[in-house]
Amino acid sequence: MTDLLEIESLSAGYGRAVVLQKVSFTLAQGQAMALLGRNGVGKTTTLNSLIGLTRFHSGRVLLNGQDMSRLSPERRVEAGIGWVPQERGIFRSLTVEENITASARPGRWTLEAVYELFPRLKERRRNFGNQLSGGEQQMLSIGRALALNPKILLLDEPTEGLAPIIVEELLASIRRIVREEGLAAIIVEQHAQQILAMTERAVILDRGAVAHSGDSAALAADTETLGRFLGIGT
Numbered sequence: 001m002t003d004l005l006e007i008e009s010l011s012a013g014y015g016r017a018v019v020l021q022k023v024s025f026t027l028a029q030g031q032a033m034a035l036l037g038r039n040g041v042g043k044t045t046t047l048n049s050l051i052g053l054t055r056f057h058s059g060r061v062l063l064n065g066q067d068m069s070r071l072s073p074e075r076r077v078e079a080g081i082g083w084v085p086q087e088r089g090i091f092r093s094l095t096v097e098e099n100i101t102a103s104a105r106p107g108r109w110t111l112e113a114v115y116e117l118f119p120r121l122k123e124r125r126r127n128f129g130n131q132l133s134g135g136e137q138q139m140l141s142i143g144r145a146l147a148l149n150p151k152i153l154l155l156d157e158p159t160e161g162l163a164p165i166i167v168e169e170l171l172a173s174i175r176r177i178v179r180e181e182g183l184a185a186i187i188v189e190q191h192a193q194q195i196l197a198m199t200e201r202a203v204i205l206d207r208g209a210v211a212h213s214g215d216s217a218a219l220a221a222d223t224e225t226l227g228r229f230l231g232i233g234t
């Protein structure tokens with residue numbers, strides 16, 4: 001069976017700087033992957049490369065066997081990549097509802113399904129993007145990506161800078177998306193143990209290269225590797 005996503009020896013960066021050095025991993029349909037590593041190792045650059053926002057040097061990015069390495073970000077979204085950027089990227093002058101429906105496509109994730117996942121968004125549906133708290137903006141960013149009914153969701157530090165109670169709420173929603181709904185996802189997160197508990201696969205990057213790749217459950221128990229590459233668990 002073809003993997004949903006195949007990254008083959010991807011080297012990419014910004015301008016002349018090559019940040020990712022021959023990064024390879026695969027993800028099957030319905031699998032969620034934790035993408036971990038210390039600050040500055042290339043996690044965001046990996047997600048940016050999957051959506052097409054970096055300078056591509058060599059390698060291949062395949063979605064359902066189709067090579068996307070040279071496609072524009074718009075074409076990659078059309079092909080089924082859902083992207084939730086670190087800076088959230090919501091339209092501040094549109095309402096919550098307009099943000100969700102502006103680019104929606106038919107599928108499991110209707111407006112009602114997004115509201116059911118994030119009841120706060122329904123309460124706030126007539127508010128503008130610039131009237132939302134950080135947590136609500138993050139929910140909207142995820143809801144908007146879901147409404148595109150992607151084949152795979154890329155989440156870049158979705159809980160960064162949010163209050164602990166909101167972090168727990170968001171992590172519970174993300175767990176539901178990947179565990180109960182079975183949507184394929186790559187999740188970059190500082191809350192490593194919580195993300196390992198809801199994903200099947202884990203990749204650790206170190207200085208732009210894959211330093212570890214394996215089962216999330218095995219990594220969660222591997223204090224030596226967690227300590228060496230993330231400075232936790234020891």
Ligand SMILES: Nc1ncnc2c1ncn2[C@@H]1O[C@H](COP(=O)(O)OP(=O)(O)OP(=O)(O)O)[C@@H](O)[C@H]1O
Binds near residue numbers: 014039040041042045
């Ligand atoms: N727009 C850019 N132009 C040039 N270099 C960049 C740019 N964005 C990131 N970099 C560099 O690429 C490297 C990897 O950064 P990246 O943001 O991918 O790391 P990260 O693992 O996501 O870290 P963090 O957890 O801090 O977000 C860093 O050395 C960074 O300085």
